[in-house]
Amino acid sequence: MIRTVPVGLGDRAYDVVIGPGLIDRAGEQIAPVLGKRKRVAIVTDAHVGEHHGERLAASLEKAGIAVDVITIPPARRARASRGWPTCPIACWP
Numbered sequence: 001m002i003r004t005v006p007v008g009l010g011d012r013a014y015d016v017v018i019g020p021g022l023i024d025r026a027g028e029q030i031a032p033v034l035g036k037r038k039r040v041a042i043v044t045d046a047h048v049g050e051h052h053g054e055r056l057a058a059s060l061e062k063a064g065i066a067v068d069v070i071t072i073p074p075a076r077r078a079r080a081s082r083g084w085p086t087c088p089i090a091c092w093p
Contacts, residue, residue: 028063042057043072044071045074
Protein backbone atom coordinates (compact mmCIF):
# COMPACT_ATOMS: atom_id res chain seq x y z
CA MET A 1 0.00 0.00 0.00
CA ILE A 2 1.34 3.41 -0.98
CA ARG A 3 0.70 6.28 1.42
CA THR A 4 1.21 9.99 0.97
CA VAL A 5 2.11 11.92 4.10
CA PRO A 6 1.82 15.70 3.82
CA VAL A 7 4.52 17.78 5.51
CA GLY A 8 2.84 21.09 6.30
CA LEU A 9 5.35 23.92 6.08
CA GLY A 10 3.13 26.63 4.67
CA ASP A 11 4.40 27.73 1.27
CA ARG A 12 7.27 25.21 1.60
CA ALA A 13 4.94 22.22 2.14
CA TYR A 14 5.63 18.93 0.39
CA ASP A 15 4.45 15.32 0.37
CA VAL A 16 6.40 12.23 1.39
CA VAL A 17 5.36 9.08 -0.46
CA ILE A 18 5.85 5.81 1.43
CA GLY A 19 5.36 2.28 0.16
CA PRO A 20 6.91 -0.90 -1.21
CA GLY A 21 8.71 -0.80 -4.54
CA LEU A 22 8.97 2.99 -4.77
CA ILE A 23 12.71 3.05 -5.40
CA ASP A 24 12.18 1.07 -8.59
CA ARG A 25 9.29 3.36 -9.61
CA ALA A 26 10.86 6.66 -8.49
CA GLY A 27 11.40 7.87 -12.05
CA GLU A 28 7.76 7.54 -13.04
CA GLN A 29 6.68 9.21 -9.78
CA ILE A 30 9.17 12.10 -9.94
CA ALA A 31 9.24 12.90 -13.70
CA PRO A 32 5.81 14.60 -13.79
CA VAL A 33 6.79 16.85 -10.87
CA LEU A 34 9.97 18.01 -12.58
CA GLY A 35 8.25 19.40 -15.66
CA LYS A 36 10.84 20.39 -18.28
CA ARG A 37 13.75 20.24 -15.83
CA LYS A 38 14.86 16.63 -16.05
CA ARG A 39 17.88 16.64 -13.74
CA VAL A 40 18.14 15.61 -10.09
CA ALA A 41 20.80 15.04 -7.50
CA ILE A 42 20.77 12.05 -5.21
CA VAL A 43 22.42 12.99 -1.94
CA THR A 44 23.22 9.88 0.03
CA ASP A 45 25.51 8.71 2.75
CA ALA A 46 27.89 5.92 1.78
CA HIS A 47 25.90 3.18 3.56
CA VAL A 48 22.47 4.01 2.12
CA GLY A 49 23.86 4.67 -1.35
CA GLU A 50 25.58 1.30 -1.37
CA HIS A 51 22.25 -0.47 -0.88
CA HIS A 52 19.82 1.71 -2.86
CA GLY A 53 21.71 4.25 -5.00
CA GLU A 54 22.11 2.25 -8.22
CA ARG A 55 18.46 1.15 -8.27
CA LEU A 56 17.26 4.70 -7.65
CA ALA A 57 19.55 6.17 -10.32
CA ALA A 58 18.48 3.49 -12.83
CA SER A 59 14.80 4.21 -12.21
CA LEU A 60 15.31 7.95 -12.69
CA GLU A 61 17.42 7.49 -15.83
CA LYS A 62 14.83 5.12 -17.31
CA ALA A 63 12.32 7.98 -16.99
CA GLY A 64 14.65 10.32 -18.92
CA ILE A 65 15.98 12.11 -15.84
CA ALA A 66 19.69 12.98 -15.68
CA VAL A 67 21.21 12.01 -12.32
CA ASP A 68 24.13 13.35 -10.31
CA VAL A 69 25.09 11.33 -7.23
CA ILE A 70 26.65 13.07 -4.24
CA THR A 71 27.96 10.65 -1.63
CA ILE A 72 28.82 11.93 1.82
CA PRO A 73 30.49 10.04 4.66
CA PRO A 74 28.28 7.91 6.91
CA ALA A 75 25.84 10.17 8.76
CA ARG A 76 27.27 9.89 12.25
CA ARG A 77 30.78 10.73 11.07
CA ALA A 78 29.54 13.48 8.73
CA ARG A 79 27.61 15.25 11.49
CA ALA A 80 30.54 15.06 13.86
CA SER A 81 33.31 16.06 11.48
CA ARG A 82 31.68 18.47 9.04
CA GLY A 83 28.37 19.45 10.53
CA TRP A 84 26.49 18.18 7.45
CA PRO A 85 22.85 17.26 8.01
CA THR A 86 21.75 13.67 7.69
CA CYS A 87 20.10 13.24 4.29
CA PRO A 88 19.71 9.55 3.32
CA ILE A 89 18.37 10.04 -0.23
CA ALA A 90 16.96 13.30 -1.51
CA CYS A 91 16.01 14.45 -4.96
CA TRP A 92 15.26 17.93 -6.18
CA PRO A 93 14.96 19.64 -9.54
